[in-house]
Amino acid sequence: MNNTLNITISANELLKAYxxxxxxxxxxxxxxxxVFIDPECRALIPIEKFHVSKSLFRLVNKRPFTITMNQAFSSVIHKCATINRDDTWINLEIEKLFITLNEMRYAHSIECWDNRKLVGGIYGLAIGGVFFAESMFSSVPNGSKVALLNLVARLWKTGFKILDVQFLNDHLIQFGAYEVEKVSFKKDLKSVVNIKNTFYSSPSKDEDFFEILSTFLQAKIDKS
Structure with missing residues (x-):
């Protein structure tokens, strides 16, 4: 059973909670x-062993979208809360807090664009060597998958150790997601939160993303 705590919190206090x-x-x-959640099990996606299907591999090599980072954070979180959803756990307070954290360079978004239209994205929080992926959206086929893959490649390139996705579901299992017990997660979390990360300062133009992604995919091929 999840332990929950219902409180009001500032952006800095939210960082501490994570x-x-x-x-x-x-x-x-x-x-x-x-409501603050402390689940008994935590879902993680393995960064180095992220599963890329053959169809996704072929798709990203065609470069179907232009990729950017933090160019439309407020739009990404809003679309995560509203696109293809009847309701959501992302309320206006969470939206406001994460926009503040983006301004503080802790929260980040990866965006997929098609002819200057935002069609997919993912957002989350980078603290030390862990990235807490919060939500993603897609208004066209594969928009969120491409955003997630570019996020993972960037995490791999910049030396992140943990990619947290909170709860396990069938959509995440296809990428290799798995569960760990709370005690194990918190032990690993404590060991990486003080690592200095370069997620924000690393180059973030479309060409940079494609280069990072290509290197990541080639490394996976070389290890297979």
């Missing part, structure tokens, strides 16, 4: 309160 293994959710989009 380093202790808690993350916020709301009961609904219109709920003004936050």
């Amino acid at each position: 380093t202790l293994g808690y993350f916020p959710m709301a009961e609904s989009r219109n709920d003004k309160n936050l």
Whole structure:
């Protein structure tokens, strides 16, 4: 059973909560309160062993989208809360907090563009050597998959150790997601939160993303 804590929190306090293994959710989009979750099991995606299907591999090599980072953070989190959803755990308070954290260079978004239209994205929080992926959206086929793959490649390039995705589901299992117990997760979390990361300062133009992604995919081929 999840342990929950219902409180109001600042952006800096939210950062601290994440380093202790808690993350916020709301009961609904219109709920003004936050509930802090501390689940018994945590879902992770392996960075180096991220599973890339043959179809996704072929797709990304065609470069179907232009990729950017932090060019439309507020739009990404808003679309994560509203695109293809009847309701969501992302309320306006979470949106506001994460926009502040983006301005503080802790929260980040990866965006997929098609002819200058935002069609896919993912956002999350980078602290030390761990990236807490919060949510992703797609308004066209594969938009969120391409965003996730580019995120993973960037995490691999910049030396991140943990990619947290909170809860396991069938969509994430296809990428190699698995569960670990809370005690194990928090032990590993404590060992990496103080690592200096270069996620924000690393080059982030479309050509840079393609180069990083190509290197990541080639490394996977060389190891197979």
